[in-house]
Amino acid sequence: MRLHEYEALDIFEQNRIPVPRRAVATSMHEALQVAGEIGYPVVLKAQVLVGGRGLAGGIKVASTADELKDLAEALLSSEIKGLPVRKILVCEKVEIAQEFYLGFTIDSYSGKPVIVVSTEGGVLIEETARSAPEKIAAIHIEPTFGYYPYLSRSLLRRLGLNQQLITPWSDVIGQLYNVALRYEALIAEINPLVVLPNGGLMAVDAVLEVDDSALSRVRLPLPDRIDRIENPIERRGREIGVSYVDLDGDIGLISSGAGLGMASMDIIGQRMKPANFLETGGGITADLLYKCMELVMMKPDLRAIFINVYGGINPIHEGAKGVVRYIHEHKVKIPIVAKALGNRQEETWEIFRSGGVHVVTEAATEKAIDRLYELVGA
């Protein structure tokens, strides 16, 4: 789960990482009040969960109350990369002597936590990684050994920093690592980490993504993740426990695995357009597939539905019962093609056929999509 910048800044502050004075505003009047307390100039930052926000016009500086009124009004009625801006963060504008980058992630290939630092922070950090790799240093943490401050000190010395900066910066690294550990972060990032004119450091931005699988034990003092999903069908998908991604096509999809779902979209996409991605995971029941049918049918103007499921861990014969019950109760008129193989496949086919579902018994998804293509008369 990705946290909003203002939520991540609060957590950073609680963990003794220096952050600017700030408050969240949901209206121009609130923004005006906050700015009055902080003092001009202030930075207004759209709180949307998307990368590249600054380049997309989501960050503005207001030097006066008049400027703030216009900018706050405009930001709060705008969209950034398709997401409506409901909140803005009003921040003190600090003097910046230098910008650094500090990031934590889990290196998936080595399976180790990694800390990345750079003496050139800012929006073009990935470009710096390519063009000036000597300005970037990274250190992998051995899981059985853990983190110690000397690791940061040697990392920073490799970047040629002087001792006055190494001490405060290695403190921030240790604090960020603690945040990452405590909140089970997949990503914890400060970009930029700025050097103030007095030599102190401050995190003027914060990214924190918590491992979804750890949410039940991390216990963040924040609203539930379901409330963060903007799209109503995707939100409903999360509620019933499946992964649903809304797309712009008209062929509905229900699959029993992420890989199979992605491959199904690739194959549908060769000639038609998928309306959604839906993956059930290993928890199929009659009730779940009934709800999956409801979910997929929430999208208007579907031309057909494709069901692609395997009976490995999943009782697909149970799933088929749920689909057929939905078809009968809602008198579904659009064609439904199902490919269902594995344990109890013959029984599953019979149930699907009893609901008028077109069953394809060959192994290749391409064959099923051929059938679907014929049926929609494209």
Next chain:
Amino acid sequence: MSIFIDDSTRVIVQGITGRIGSAQTHWMLEYGTKVVGGVTPGKGGTSVEGVPVFDSVEEAVRETGANASAFFVPAAFVLDAFLETIDAGIKFIVVVPEHIPVKDVVKMRSYAMEKNVFALGPTTPGVLVPGKGKIGIMPASLFAPGRVGIISRSGTLSYEFAGILSEAHVGQSAVVGMGADPVVLKNLADILEVFQEDEGTDAVIIVGEVGGEQEEKAAGFISRKMNKPVAAYIAGRYSPQGKRMGHAGAIIRGASGTVQGKHEALRAAGVEVLDTPIHVAAWAKKHKLR
């Protein structure tokens, strides 16, 4: 001698008394796998599908001579059970459950490497050796004995590829699910090495996915060490770009794990890149695989 599973493989099922654990024990036994015991703390002395249940892995190993384990333990308890299993001396572990916190997987992977344990997963269907046995959840009807190896990040796509090959009368030497999580217990290149050294395998199919760098690293291994034909399919060309927000991953990788980037790396290593799964049948025919 087959790889991964042979006549000496003796499996325990951890979480055997659960709904999925007991159902999958049934399917594993039906396929001829030697399931010799199960473990559920507090349920020792009972039995499931005629298999004795023990309170601890140590006891199960002592009483049954087990040397492999299949996990059907709830995600929150997997780390604890995994460490227990390694300490009990088991060297081959299949971790089926999904939604295990990455922090736990990092510890599991580190301990397994330290103790020289071969572990698959998490979020894996496990491994199936046609005609020999299976450890995990793969549906047996789709597989046939033969000489082609399959390694897949996705469980369901491993079934898809095995099914297409079997329909085309091309059998498999072993089918391995490496797990769909961001961090896995065994990387793709390490599993490729097992197939490269296996006399019963003539060629290997990689079924990958967008994201991460498993396929890119595997390409390096293939160009250095492999002389068997390799084909690869990467799912996710049509998938919408994730709303990625962090830079650290991209900085250390230097690339973002796109389908195109993976195709280029694999082609440069001499791998035949399949545009769509069904093309695997023609590839197998071209190489006269069976």
